[in-house]
Amino acid sequence: MAGEKIVVVEDERVVARDIEKRLLQLGYAVPAIASSADEALQKVAEHHPDLVLMDIQLWGEADGIEAAEAIRVNFDIPVIYLTAYADEATLQRAKVTEPFGYIIKPFDERELHVAIEVALRRRLAEAAIRVALEKEQELRELKSRFWSMFAHEFRTPMTSILSCAQVMEQYGNTMPEARRREYLYLIQSSIRSMDNLLNDILTIARAEGGSLEFSPTFLNLEQFCRELVEEIQFISDSTHSITITTQGNCANTCLDKKLLWHILSNLLSNAIKYSAHGSSITLELSCPNGDVVLTVTDVGIGIPPEDQPHLFEPFHRASNVGTVPGTGLGLTLVKKCLDLHGGHIQVNSTPGQGTTVTVRLHSNSSCPIPEQMQNR
Structure with a gap:
């Protein structure tokens, strides 16, 4: 040494x-x-x-x-x-x-040399032990926060399902059709909420374990985004106006469809969740020189400056979210999917004015061309 x-x-x-x-x-x-x-x-x-x-x-x-x-x-x-x-x-x-x-x-010199080397190695060993103990403590705290979040986020929809089922069991024969449909919709919405939470957790777990793969395929990005927006608006019963704009040719991109779904669905869901009902959200698509740039803009509550450095940490939620439900896992998942895709993300936000999230991906040039395109 x-x-x-x-x-x-x-x-x-x-x-x-x-x-x-x-x-x-x-x-x-x-x-x-x-x-x-x-x-x-x-x-x-x-x-x-x-x-x-x-x-x-x-x-x-x-x-x-x-x-x-x-x-x-x-x-x-x-x-x-x-x-x-x-x-x-x-x-x-x-x-x-x-x-x-x-x-x-x-x-003598040898005695001095041995004492110094032993001391230096002991210092390294103690430093390694301290780091290991700190990481162990962080892991314990992370697990505790995970189970607390998991229990809270599951308890809410489960309570809704149980309440709806009990009311329908007791008053089902005399309940008006419109009210019965309302309860059925609430049950379906609660189940979708639980399913989305499980999907996010499992996807993060696969990313942490190295089993989440990057598999790019040919993708008409504009069509994919329009279908995704329709799906999100239907699931969330959103009254928001989501506008899609396109620059360049985004019909022949090569991206991982599953990873892109996680990225965009979480960004759009956040824009809906933290914006006033009926407000406008914009999804801009741009495909310059083999890159893909996706920009989601809302006019919602924004993110305080002190929270912005922690956006991608698991379970972190901004201090101004109030009673808006959430797990703090959405942007963590976005970041992991972007890392697998070799992408980058930039967040610009002003409290009370809104948030703009820009994602840049590289369209893989080695993507296999679908057979129907080869025959053209």
Whole structure:
């Protein structure tokens, strides 16, 4: 592990230079030498070394043990004591600072080298353990949020289904036809909501597990978008006006239909969900030079600036959504599908004015041409 930076703290100048020389011969860098506790803290703050070699007896009011404790607390940098002090009282004081080594002077070069390498490897191992523990904690929190969200989002439609079924069972024979159809529609809508949630979760799980594939096929993009808009408006019973505009030839694109469905359906559903009833939404298609650009624009509630950096994090929802239902998984799924497609996304939003989401995809040039087109 040669090349690491080591600060030497030693009040005897001749001894300090000898230690520096040995360290340089072993391949380490010595950015600074200090002779007091205050100077040691200053040099550590300035150079951020990988290790500090610390003598216990130093110039000034504070000794090396006090300096080592301050370095441990403020910088989390390992310290090895190089000292002539080996009495029990000094050892007990030194142990409190959790040193990475304690070498009694005089010492040989091999002993110094071994102590340094052990300390550096221990530091790497402890850092790896900390990262692993942090990731484990994040995973536990993510799982907890997932199950909380899952239970909440499933409980609402299940409650609606149960309530409708109970009312129809009790009053079905005397219920007006219009009311009966209303309850049946609510049941169907609740089931579709549960199905969409399951599809989103399973798709994200497949993406995380590496089993979600990118399979581009020939696609008439304009026709695909018109059919998708009709489907979304029917499912959501939307009163929004969704306008589709096209620039360039988007009839002969090569894209993954399933991934594109997840991308556009989530973007359009968000535009509907967070816009006032009856407001306008625009889906713009542009196909310049083999690329595909899709832009969804709404005049809804917008996204606060502080929430925008977290848009693609699982379960994150903007602070201004209020009581609007949602899982916080939609844009996470969009991002994963875009990554598989090699695409990019840009979100421009102003609270109270609306949101514009632009997606850029590359139309795959190696897409197989359908047989009916080959025969033209």
